[in-house]
Amino acid sequence: MTTNTQVLLASRPVGWVTEENFKIVNAAIAKPAEGQILVRNHYLSLDPYMRGRMNDVKSYAAKQEIDQVMVGGTVGEVVESKNPKFKPGDIVVGMYGWQQYGCSDGTGVNKVDVSRVPMSAYLGVIGMPGVTAWVGLLDICRPKAGETVVVSAASGAVGSAVGQIAKLKGCRAVGIAGGQAKCDYVVNELGFDACVDYKAGRLNQDLMAAVPNGIDCYFENVGGEILDAVLRRTNAFSR
Ligand SMILES: NC(=O)c1ccc[n+]([C@@H]2O[C@H](COP(=O)([O-])OP(=O)(O)OC[C@H]3O[C@@H](n4cnc5c(N)ncnc54)[C@H](OP(=O)(O)O)[C@@H]3O)[C@@H](O)[C@H]2O)c1
Structure with a gap:
Protein backbone atom coordinates (compact mmCIF):
# COMPACT_ATOMS: atom_id res chain seq x y z
CA MET A 1 0.00 0.00 0.00
CA THR A 2 1.79 3.16 -1.15
CA THR A 3 -0.40 5.53 -3.12
CA ASN A 4 -3.99 5.73 -4.23
CA THR A 5 -4.24 5.75 -8.03
CA GLN A 6 -7.27 7.77 -9.07
CA VAL A 7 -8.95 8.61 -12.38
CA LEU A 8 -10.27 12.18 -12.47
CA LEU A 9 -12.51 13.82 -15.05
CA ALA A 10 -10.16 16.35 -16.67
CA SER A 11 -12.58 17.95 -19.16
CA ARG A 12 -16.16 17.56 -20.34
CA PRO A 13 -16.44 15.41 -23.49
CA VAL A 14 -18.28 16.69 -26.54
CA GLY A 15 -19.71 13.63 -28.30
CA TRP A 16 -17.59 10.53 -27.77
CA VAL A 17 -15.50 10.25 -24.62
CA THR A 18 -11.73 10.21 -25.28
CA GLU A 19 -8.69 9.45 -23.12
CA GLU A 20 -7.94 13.17 -22.99
CA ASN A 21 -11.08 13.69 -20.92
CA PHE A 22 -9.42 11.87 -18.02
CA LYS A 23 -6.35 12.34 -15.84
CA ILE A 24 -4.64 9.64 -13.76
CA VAL A 25 -3.08 10.83 -10.50
CA ASN A 26 -1.38 9.15 -7.56
CA ALA A 27 -2.80 10.61 -4.37
CA ALA A 28 -1.95 9.84 -0.75
CA ILE A 29 -4.01 7.07 0.80
CA ALA A 30 -6.47 8.63 3.24
CA LYS A 31 -6.11 7.92 6.96
CA PRO A 32 -9.52 7.02 8.36
CA ALA A 33 -10.69 9.37 11.10
CA GLU A 34 -12.86 8.24 14.03
CA GLY A 35 -16.03 6.64 12.58
CA GLN A 36 -14.50 6.09 9.13
CA ILE A 37 -13.36 3.09 7.08
CA LEU A 38 -10.69 2.62 4.41
CA VAL A 39 -11.66 0.29 1.56
CA ARG A 40 -9.42 -1.22 -1.11
CA ASN A 41 -11.53 -1.45 -4.26
CA HIS A 42 -11.29 -4.73 -6.17
CA TYR A 43 -13.83 -3.96 -8.93
CA LEU A 44 -15.52 -0.87 -10.29
CA SER A 45 -18.60 -0.63 -12.43
CA LEU A 46 -18.71 1.13 -15.80
CA ASP A 47 -22.25 2.21 -16.59
CA PRO A 48 -24.06 4.22 -19.28
CA TYR A 49 -25.24 6.83 -16.73
CA MET A 50 -21.65 8.02 -16.30
CA ARG A 51 -21.63 9.68 -19.73
CA GLY A 52 -24.64 11.80 -18.75
CA ARG A 53 -22.99 12.85 -15.49
CA MET A 54 -20.03 14.22 -17.48
CA ASN A 55 -22.29 16.91 -19.00
CA ASP A 56 -22.83 20.24 -17.28
CA VAL A 57 -26.63 20.07 -17.42
CA LYS A 58 -29.51 19.76 -14.98
CA SER A 59 -30.35 16.12 -14.41
CA TYR A 60 -31.84 13.68 -11.90
CA ALA A 61 -28.40 13.38 -10.28
CA ALA A 62 -25.53 15.76 -9.55
CA LYS A 63 -23.04 16.26 -12.39
CA GLN A 64 -19.52 14.86 -12.22
CA GLU A 65 -17.20 17.70 -11.15
CA ILE A 66 -13.98 18.39 -13.06
CA ASP A 67 -10.75 17.29 -11.33
CA GLN A 68 -12.72 15.00 -9.01
CA VAL A 69 -12.60 11.19 -8.89
CA MET A 70 -14.99 9.72 -11.48
CA VAL A 71 -18.22 8.52 -9.91
CA GLY A 72 -18.97 4.80 -9.86
CA GLY A 73 -20.08 1.73 -7.94
CA THR A 74 -17.32 -0.36 -6.38
CA VAL A 75 -16.86 -3.59 -4.50
CA GLY A 76 -13.86 -4.06 -2.27
CA GLU A 77 -12.40 -5.02 1.07
CA VAL A 78 -12.24 -3.01 4.28
CA VAL A 79 -8.54 -2.66 5.13
CA GLU A 80 -8.85 -0.35 8.13
CA SER A 81 -11.84 0.50 10.30
CA LYS A 82 -12.58 3.07 12.95
CA ASN A 83 -16.28 2.37 12.60
CA PRO A 84 -17.79 -0.35 14.83
CA LYS A 85 -20.11 -1.51 12.01
CA PHE A 86 -17.17 -2.69 9.89
CA LYS A 87 -14.03 -4.72 10.43
CA PRO A 88 -10.95 -5.37 8.27
CA GLY A 89 -11.70 -8.14 5.78
CA ASP A 90 -15.37 -7.20 5.33
CA ILE A 91 -16.34 -7.14 1.65
CA VAL A 92 -18.40 -4.07 0.87
CA VAL A 93 -20.30 -2.48 -1.99
CA GLY A 94 -20.15 1.30 -2.20
CA MET A 95 -19.78 4.28 -4.50
CA TYR A 96 -16.09 5.01 -4.10
CA GLY A 97 -15.55 5.74 -7.79
CA TRP A 98 -12.57 5.17 -10.06
CA GLN A 99 -9.81 4.87 -7.47
CA GLN A 100 -7.92 2.10 -5.71
CA TYR A 101 -8.89 3.16 -2.18
CA GLY A 102 -11.99 4.83 -0.79
CA CYS A 103 -12.46 6.36 2.64
CA SER A 104 -15.80 7.33 4.18
CA ASP A 105 -17.99 7.09 7.28
CA GLY A 106 -19.70 4.03 5.76
CA THR A 107 -22.95 5.76 4.81
CA GLY A 108 -24.44 3.90 1.83
CA VAL A 109 -21.80 1.17 2.11
CA ASN A 110 -23.17 -2.38 2.44
CA LYS A 111 -21.45 -5.57 3.58
CA VAL A 112 -21.96 -8.48 1.17
CA ASP A 113 -21.55 -12.26 1.36
CA VAL A 114 -19.03 -13.59 -1.17
CA SER A 115 -19.07 -17.20 0.04
CA ARG A 116 -21.36 -18.32 -2.80
CA VAL A 117 -20.93 -15.77 -5.59
CA PRO A 118 -17.91 -13.92 -6.94
CA MET A 119 -17.35 -10.42 -5.61
CA SER A 120 -17.78 -8.87 -9.06
CA ALA A 121 -21.38 -10.21 -9.30
CA TYR A 122 -22.40 -7.50 -6.81
CA LEU A 123 -21.78 -4.95 -9.59
CA GLY A 124 -23.50 -7.14 -12.19
CA VAL A 125 -26.22 -9.72 -12.07
CA ILE A 126 -26.95 -9.35 -8.33
CA GLY A 127 -26.06 -5.66 -8.29
N1 LIG B 1 -26.50 -0.83 -15.61
C1 LIG B 1 -27.41 -0.44 -14.71
O1 LIG B 1 -27.31 -0.76 -13.52
C2 LIG B 1 -28.59 0.38 -15.13
C3 LIG B 1 -29.49 0.84 -14.15
C4 LIG B 1 -30.60 1.59 -14.54
C5 LIG B 1 -30.77 1.88 -15.89
N2 LIG B 1 -29.86 1.43 -16.82
C6 LIG B 1 -30.11 1.75 -18.22
O2 LIG B 1 -30.35 0.51 -18.90
C7 LIG B 1 -29.83 0.59 -20.24
C8 LIG B 1 -28.83 -0.54 -20.47
O3 LIG B 1 -27.78 -0.41 -19.54
P1 LIG B 1 -26.61 -1.49 -19.47
O4 LIG B 1 -25.84 -1.20 -18.22
O5 LIG B 1 -27.16 -2.85 -19.71
O6 LIG B 1 -25.75 -1.05 -20.71
P2 LIG B 1 -24.49 -1.75 -21.39
O7 LIG B 1 -24.21 -3.10 -20.82
O8 LIG B 1 -23.41 -0.74 -21.40
O9 LIG B 1 -25.02 -1.98 -22.84
C9 LIG B 1 -25.28 -0.89 -23.67
C10 LIG B 1 -25.51 -1.44 -25.07
O10 LIG B 1 -26.49 -0.65 -25.71
C11 LIG B 1 -26.34 -0.81 -27.09
N3 LIG B 1 -26.42 0.49 -27.72
C12 LIG B 1 -25.73 1.59 -27.41
N4 LIG B 1 -26.06 2.61 -28.22
C13 LIG B 1 -27.01 2.13 -29.04
C14 LIG B 1 -27.77 2.71 -30.10
N5 LIG B 1 -27.62 3.98 -30.46
N6 LIG B 1 -28.68 1.93 -30.72
C15 LIG B 1 -28.85 0.66 -30.35
N7 LIG B 1 -28.16 0.05 -29.35
C16 LIG B 1 -27.25 0.79 -28.73
C17 LIG B 1 -24.96 -1.42 -27.32
O11 LIG B 1 -25.16 -2.78 -27.62
P3 LIG B 1 -25.19 -3.28 -29.13
O12 LIG B 1 -23.78 -3.36 -29.59
O13 LIG B 1 -25.86 -4.58 -29.01
O14 LIG B 1 -25.94 -2.24 -29.88
C18 LIG B 1 -24.31 -1.31 -25.96
O15 LIG B 1 -23.34 -2.33 -25.75
C19 LIG B 1 -29.22 1.99 -20.38
O16 LIG B 1 -30.19 2.82 -20.96
C20 LIG B 1 -28.94 2.40 -18.94
O17 LIG B 1 -28.91 3.79 -18.80
C21 LIG B 1 -28.79 0.68 -16.47
Whole structure:
Protein backbone atom coordinates (compact mmCIF):
# COMPACT_ATOMS: atom_id res chain seq x y z
CA MET A 1 0.00 0.00 0.00
CA THR A 2 1.79 3.16 -1.15
CA THR A 3 -0.40 5.53 -3.12
CA ASN A 4 -3.99 5.73 -4.23
CA THR A 5 -4.24 5.75 -8.03
CA GLN A 6 -7.27 7.77 -9.07
CA VAL A 7 -8.95 8.61 -12.38
CA LEU A 8 -10.27 12.18 -12.47
CA LEU A 9 -12.51 13.82 -15.05
CA ALA A 10 -10.16 16.35 -16.67
CA SER A 11 -12.58 17.95 -19.16
CA ARG A 12 -16.16 17.56 -20.34
CA PRO A 13 -16.44 15.41 -23.49
CA VAL A 14 -18.28 16.69 -26.54
CA GLY A 15 -19.71 13.63 -28.30
CA TRP A 16 -17.59 10.53 -27.77
CA VAL A 17 -15.50 10.25 -24.62
CA THR A 18 -11.73 10.21 -25.28
CA GLU A 19 -8.69 9.45 -23.12
CA GLU A 20 -7.94 13.17 -22.99
CA ASN A 21 -11.08 13.69 -20.92
CA PHE A 22 -9.42 11.87 -18.02
CA LYS A 23 -6.35 12.34 -15.84
CA ILE A 24 -4.64 9.64 -13.76
CA VAL A 25 -3.08 10.83 -10.50
CA ASN A 26 -1.38 9.15 -7.56
CA ALA A 27 -2.80 10.61 -4.37
CA ALA A 28 -1.95 9.84 -0.75
CA ILE A 29 -4.01 7.07 0.80
CA ALA A 30 -6.47 8.63 3.24
CA LYS A 31 -6.11 7.92 6.96
CA PRO A 32 -9.52 7.02 8.36
CA ALA A 33 -10.69 9.37 11.10
CA GLU A 34 -12.86 8.24 14.03
CA GLY A 35 -16.03 6.64 12.58
CA GLN A 36 -14.50 6.09 9.13
CA ILE A 37 -13.36 3.09 7.08
CA LEU A 38 -10.69 2.62 4.41
CA VAL A 39 -11.66 0.29 1.56
CA ARG A 40 -9.42 -1.22 -1.11
CA ASN A 41 -11.53 -1.45 -4.26
CA HIS A 42 -11.29 -4.73 -6.17
CA TYR A 43 -13.83 -3.96 -8.93
CA LEU A 44 -15.52 -0.87 -10.29
CA SER A 45 -18.60 -0.63 -12.43
CA LEU A 46 -18.71 1.13 -15.80
CA ASP A 47 -22.25 2.21 -16.59
CA PRO A 48 -24.06 4.22 -19.28
CA TYR A 49 -25.24 6.83 -16.73
CA MET A 50 -21.65 8.02 -16.30
CA ARG A 51 -21.63 9.68 -19.73
CA GLY A 52 -24.64 11.80 -18.75
CA ARG A 53 -22.99 12.85 -15.49
CA MET A 54 -20.03 14.22 -17.48
CA ASN A 55 -22.29 16.91 -19.00
CA ASP A 56 -22.83 20.24 -17.28
CA VAL A 57 -26.63 20.07 -17.42
CA LYS A 58 -29.51 19.76 -14.98
CA SER A 59 -30.35 16.12 -14.41
CA TYR A 60 -31.84 13.68 -11.90
CA ALA A 61 -28.40 13.38 -10.28
CA ALA A 62 -25.53 15.76 -9.55
CA LYS A 63 -23.04 16.26 -12.39
CA GLN A 64 -19.52 14.86 -12.22
CA GLU A 65 -17.20 17.70 -11.15
CA ILE A 66 -13.98 18.39 -13.06
CA ASP A 67 -10.75 17.29 -11.33
CA GLN A 68 -12.72 15.00 -9.01
CA VAL A 69 -12.60 11.19 -8.89
CA MET A 70 -14.99 9.72 -11.48
CA VAL A 71 -18.22 8.52 -9.91
CA GLY A 72 -18.97 4.80 -9.86
CA GLY A 73 -20.08 1.73 -7.94
CA THR A 74 -17.32 -0.36 -6.38
CA VAL A 75 -16.86 -3.59 -4.50
CA GLY A 76 -13.86 -4.06 -2.27
CA GLU A 77 -12.40 -5.02 1.07
CA VAL A 78 -12.24 -3.01 4.28
CA VAL A 79 -8.54 -2.66 5.13
CA GLU A 80 -8.85 -0.35 8.13
CA SER A 81 -11.84 0.50 10.30
CA LYS A 82 -12.58 3.07 12.95
CA ASN A 83 -16.28 2.37 12.60
CA PRO A 84 -17.79 -0.35 14.83
CA LYS A 85 -20.11 -1.51 12.01
CA PHE A 86 -17.17 -2.69 9.89
CA LYS A 87 -14.03 -4.72 10.43
CA PRO A 88 -10.95 -5.37 8.27
CA GLY A 89 -11.70 -8.14 5.78
CA ASP A 90 -15.37 -7.20 5.33
CA ILE A 91 -16.34 -7.14 1.65
CA VAL A 92 -18.40 -4.07 0.87
CA VAL A 93 -20.30 -2.48 -1.99
CA GLY A 94 -20.15 1.30 -2.20
CA MET A 95 -19.78 4.28 -4.50
CA TYR A 96 -16.09 5.01 -4.10
CA GLY A 97 -15.55 5.74 -7.79
CA TRP A 98 -12.57 5.17 -10.06
CA GLN A 99 -9.81 4.87 -7.47
CA GLN A 100 -7.92 2.10 -5.71
CA TYR A 101 -8.89 3.16 -2.18
CA GLY A 102 -11.99 4.83 -0.79
CA CYS A 103 -12.46 6.36 2.64
CA SER A 104 -15.80 7.33 4.18
CA ASP A 105 -17.99 7.09 7.28
CA GLY A 106 -19.70 4.03 5.76
CA THR A 107 -22.95 5.76 4.81
CA GLY A 108 -24.44 3.90 1.83
CA VAL A 109 -21.80 1.17 2.11
CA ASN A 110 -23.17 -2.38 2.44
CA LYS A 111 -21.45 -5.57 3.58
CA VAL A 112 -21.96 -8.48 1.17
CA ASP A 113 -21.55 -12.26 1.36
CA VAL A 114 -19.03 -13.59 -1.17
CA SER A 115 -19.07 -17.20 0.04
CA ARG A 116 -21.36 -18.32 -2.80
CA VAL A 117 -20.93 -15.77 -5.59
CA PRO A 118 -17.91 -13.92 -6.94
CA MET A 119 -17.35 -10.42 -5.61
CA SER A 120 -17.78 -8.87 -9.06
CA ALA A 121 -21.38 -10.21 -9.30
CA TYR A 122 -22.40 -7.50 -6.81
CA LEU A 123 -21.78 -4.95 -9.59
CA GLY A 124 -23.50 -7.14 -12.19
CA VAL A 125 -26.22 -9.72 -12.07
CA ILE A 126 -26.95 -9.35 -8.33
CA GLY A 127 -26.06 -5.66 -8.29
CA MET A 128 -27.65 -2.60 -9.87
CA PRO A 129 -28.00 -4.02 -13.42
CA GLY A 130 -29.58 -7.25 -12.16
CA VAL A 131 -31.96 -5.39 -9.85
CA THR A 132 -32.88 -3.04 -12.71
CA ALA A 133 -33.71 -6.06 -14.88
CA TRP A 134 -35.62 -7.81 -12.08
CA VAL A 135 -37.77 -4.83 -11.09
CA GLY A 136 -38.39 -3.65 -14.65
CA LEU A 137 -39.39 -7.04 -15.93
CA LEU A 138 -41.17 -8.63 -12.98
CA ASP A 139 -42.68 -5.61 -11.21
CA ILE A 140 -43.43 -3.39 -14.21
CA CYS A 141 -43.86 -5.69 -17.25
CA ARG A 142 -45.20 -8.68 -15.28
CA PRO A 143 -44.76 -11.27 -18.05
CA LYS A 144 -46.87 -14.43 -18.02
CA ALA A 145 -45.55 -17.87 -19.01
CA GLY A 146 -45.85 -18.37 -22.75
CA GLU A 147 -45.65 -14.66 -23.57
CA THR A 148 -42.95 -13.14 -25.76
CA VAL A 149 -40.46 -10.80 -24.06
CA VAL A 150 -38.17 -8.69 -26.25
CA VAL A 151 -35.20 -6.78 -24.88
CA SER A 152 -32.80 -4.41 -26.66
CA ALA A 153 -29.08 -4.15 -25.79
CA ALA A 154 -29.61 -7.84 -25.06
CA SER A 155 -25.95 -8.70 -24.55
CA GLY A 156 -25.45 -5.83 -22.07
CA ALA A 157 -25.51 -5.84 -18.30
CA VAL A 158 -29.25 -5.23 -17.94
CA GLY A 159 -30.46 -6.93 -21.12
CA SER A 160 -28.63 -10.18 -20.47
CA ALA A 161 -30.35 -10.49 -17.09
CA VAL A 162 -33.77 -9.55 -18.51
CA GLY A 163 -33.70 -12.39 -21.05
CA GLN A 164 -32.51 -14.96 -18.54
CA ILE A 165 -35.22 -13.98 -16.04
CA ALA A 166 -37.81 -14.15 -18.84
CA LYS A 167 -36.70 -17.70 -19.64
CA LEU A 168 -36.97 -18.67 -15.96
CA LYS A 169 -40.56 -17.40 -16.05
CA GLY A 170 -41.41 -19.60 -19.04
CA CYS A 171 -41.46 -16.86 -21.65
CA ARG A 172 -40.08 -16.72 -25.17
CA ALA A 173 -37.04 -14.44 -24.83
CA VAL A 174 -35.91 -12.51 -27.89
CA GLY A 175 -32.93 -10.19 -27.82
CA ILE A 176 -31.86 -7.38 -30.11
CA ALA A 177 -28.12 -6.75 -30.29
CA GLY A 178 -25.49 -5.26 -32.59
CA GLY A 179 -23.55 -7.90 -34.53
CA GLN A 180 -23.55 -11.65 -35.08
CA ALA A 181 -21.02 -12.33 -32.30
CA LYS A 182 -23.25 -10.64 -29.71
CA CYS A 183 -26.32 -12.49 -31.02
CA ASP A 184 -24.48 -15.83 -30.85
CA TYR A 185 -23.60 -15.09 -27.22
CA VAL A 186 -27.19 -14.11 -26.43
CA VAL A 187 -28.62 -17.35 -27.86
CA ASN A 188 -25.88 -19.91 -27.22
CA GLU A 189 -24.58 -18.77 -23.84
CA LEU A 190 -27.43 -16.83 -22.26
CA GLY A 191 -30.12 -19.19 -23.57
CA PHE A 192 -32.44 -16.70 -25.32
CA ASP A 193 -34.76 -18.27 -27.92
CA ALA A 194 -33.68 -15.85 -30.66
CA CYS A 195 -31.67 -12.71 -31.25
CA VAL A 196 -31.98 -10.08 -33.97
CA ASP A 197 -28.82 -8.40 -35.21
CA TYR A 198 -30.06 -4.86 -35.84
CA LYS A 199 -26.82 -4.01 -37.66
CA ALA A 200 -27.56 -6.58 -40.40
CA GLY A 201 -29.86 -4.07 -42.11
CA ARG A 202 -33.11 -6.13 -41.97
CA LEU A 203 -34.38 -5.09 -38.55
CA ASN A 204 -38.11 -5.11 -39.36
CA GLN A 205 -38.10 -8.41 -41.27
CA ASP A 206 -35.82 -10.22 -38.83
CA LEU A 207 -37.79 -9.03 -35.82
CA MET A 208 -41.06 -10.13 -37.43
CA ALA A 209 -39.60 -13.62 -38.00
CA ALA A 210 -38.30 -13.82 -34.40
CA VAL A 211 -41.67 -12.98 -32.81
CA PRO A 212 -44.26 -15.09 -34.67
CA ASN A 213 -46.82 -14.44 -31.91
CA GLY A 214 -46.05 -10.72 -31.59
CA ILE A 215 -44.53 -8.96 -28.58
CA ASP A 216 -46.15 -8.93 -25.13
CA CYS A 217 -43.38 -7.28 -23.10
CA TYR A 218 -40.66 -4.97 -24.34
CA PHE A 219 -37.76 -4.03 -22.07
CA GLU A 220 -36.44 -0.83 -23.64
CA ASN A 221 -32.75 0.00 -23.35
CA VAL A 222 -31.84 2.05 -26.42
CA GLY A 223 -34.74 3.90 -28.13
CA GLY A 224 -34.57 5.15 -31.74
CA GLU A 225 -35.27 2.90 -34.72
CA ILE A 226 -35.24 -0.22 -32.53
CA LEU A 227 -38.14 1.10 -30.46
CA ASP A 228 -40.00 1.99 -33.69
CA ALA A 229 -39.54 -1.55 -35.04
CA VAL A 230 -40.71 -3.12 -31.79
CA LEU A 231 -43.84 -0.94 -31.59
CA ARG A 232 -44.93 -2.28 -35.01
CA ARG A 233 -45.06 -5.82 -33.59
CA THR A 234 -46.63 -5.25 -30.17
CA ASN A 235 -49.81 -7.14 -29.24
CA ALA A 236 -52.91 -5.68 -27.63
CA PHE A 237 -52.32 -5.24 -23.88
CA SER A 238 -48.57 -5.41 -24.35
CA ARG A 239 -46.41 -3.40 -22.03
N1 LIG B 1 -26.50 -0.83 -15.61
C1 LIG B 1 -27.41 -0.44 -14.71
O1 LIG B 1 -27.31 -0.76 -13.52
C2 LIG B 1 -28.59 0.38 -15.13
C3 LIG B 1 -29.49 0.84 -14.15
C4 LIG B 1 -30.60 1.59 -14.54
C5 LIG B 1 -30.77 1.88 -15.89
N2 LIG B 1 -29.86 1.43 -16.82
C6 LIG B 1 -30.11 1.75 -18.22
O2 LIG B 1 -30.35 0.51 -18.90
C7 LIG B 1 -29.83 0.59 -20.24
C8 LIG B 1 -28.83 -0.54 -20.47
O3 LIG B 1 -27.78 -0.41 -19.54
P1 LIG B 1 -26.61 -1.49 -19.47
O4 LIG B 1 -25.84 -1.20 -18.22
O5 LIG B 1 -27.16 -2.85 -19.71
O6 LIG B 1 -25.75 -1.05 -20.71
P2 LIG B 1 -24.49 -1.75 -21.39
O7 LIG B 1 -24.21 -3.10 -20.82
O8 LIG B 1 -23.41 -0.74 -21.40
O9 LIG B 1 -25.02 -1.98 -22.84
C9 LIG B 1 -25.28 -0.89 -23.67
C10 LIG B 1 -25.51 -1.44 -25.07
O10 LIG B 1 -26.49 -0.65 -25.71
C11 LIG B 1 -26.34 -0.81 -27.09
N3 LIG B 1 -26.42 0.49 -27.72
C12 LIG B 1 -25.73 1.59 -27.41
N4 LIG B 1 -26.06 2.61 -28.22
C13 LIG B 1 -27.01 2.13 -29.04
C14 LIG B 1 -27.77 2.71 -30.10
N5 LIG B 1 -27.62 3.98 -30.46
N6 LIG B 1 -28.68 1.93 -30.72
C15 LIG B 1 -28.85 0.66 -30.35
N7 LIG B 1 -28.16 0.05 -29.35
C16 LIG B 1 -27.25 0.79 -28.73
C17 LIG B 1 -24.96 -1.42 -27.32
O11 LIG B 1 -25.16 -2.78 -27.62
P3 LIG B 1 -25.19 -3.28 -29.13
O12 LIG B 1 -23.78 -3.36 -29.59
O13 LIG B 1 -25.86 -4.58 -29.01
O14 LIG B 1 -25.94 -2.24 -29.88
C18 LIG B 1 -24.31 -1.31 -25.96
O15 LIG B 1 -23.34 -2.33 -25.75
C19 LIG B 1 -29.22 1.99 -20.38
O16 LIG B 1 -30.19 2.82 -20.96
C20 LIG B 1 -28.94 2.40 -18.94
O17 LIG B 1 -28.91 3.79 -18.80
C21 LIG B 1 -28.79 0.68 -16.47
